[in-house]
Amino acid sequence: MVATTVKNAHIHIDRVKRSFSSASDSYDEHAVLQREIGDRLIAHLNFTRIEPMRILDIGCGTGYFTRLLRGKFKKAEITAFDLSESMVATTRKGHARRLPWHGRHQHASGDAAALPFKTGSFDLVCSNLAMQWVPEPEKMLAEMRRVLAPGGLMLFSTFGRRTLSELRQALAEIDPGNAGHVLPFPDVMSLGDAIMKLAVETPVTDADLFTLTYPDTISLVRELKGLGASASAIRGRKSGLYGRSLIKKLEARYSERYRDENGRIRATFEALYAQAWYKEGGFEHRDGIIPIKAEGDLKIDGI
Secondary structure, three states: OOOOOOOOOOEOHHHHHHHHHHOOOOHHHHOHHHHHHHHHHHHHHHHOOOOOOEEEEEOOOOOHHHHHHHHHOOOOEEEEEEOOHHHHHHHHHOOOOOOOOOOOEEEEEOOOOOOOOOOOOEEEEEEEOOHHHOOOHHHHHHHHHHOEEEEEEEEEEEEOOOOOHHHHHHHHHHOHHHHHHOOOOOOHHHHHHHHHOOOEEEEEEEEEEEEEEEOOHHHHHHHHHHOOOOHHHEOOOOOOOOOHHHHHHHHHHHHHHHEOOOOOEEEEEEEEEEEEEEOOOOOOOOOOOEEEOOOOOEEEEOO
């Protein structure tokens, strides 16, 4: 049975904030996949007729997706928003010199599940790979819809349930209790069900699978930490989760199961994408989720 809710009760929001703040300097070094998913997410706008003048980028991180939005909508006013003040500051520093015909940049920090903006403030509300770090994603979705103006579009990506399946399996084989050390992610159906609870129309969801390769397990773990994926941000997990003893066991088990002919280990990541248009509330939805066949797997050599 497919779950009809998307919950991240295991996320400790204050520790997420600290984790990503400490990773703001290293994030771009490790964010190859995040940039690729951002490129694919904004490509969804090539098939829409929208000329937004007010845009919100939730979970802006170091500003890569914010800059993509600026390149596409030069006249729009863009607000970059993130839980981490350090990430927002990095985004602000990365803006190119504003030309007279460019829209303004605004910056703010706070909780994506309690956005500090008035209802109907934005024509386009976006988020690239932030939802998996929100304790109650359905509240974030509701907030995205609340700040959406009539005629507006919400567009976002998040990681799907097949993400890091190899790491989860290898940890479980060492000790079944270790499987919970990897974040659980939603499947495309539960995400679609959550969207259908909102006052939106023409919702669309689709997915991509990516295979990244690394020279060894420690390289994968270091990349996850460099992206801010700290074990301490997950409730019930101790910091220093991947200690020497566990890494040694993990390296042996992971290499045995998931090493390719070139001697590199592989890791799967699933990206889920969704978009939906503003719809007046107060009546039941008649629209269904429109599935789009995922593109072919993409293989990327990680650090």
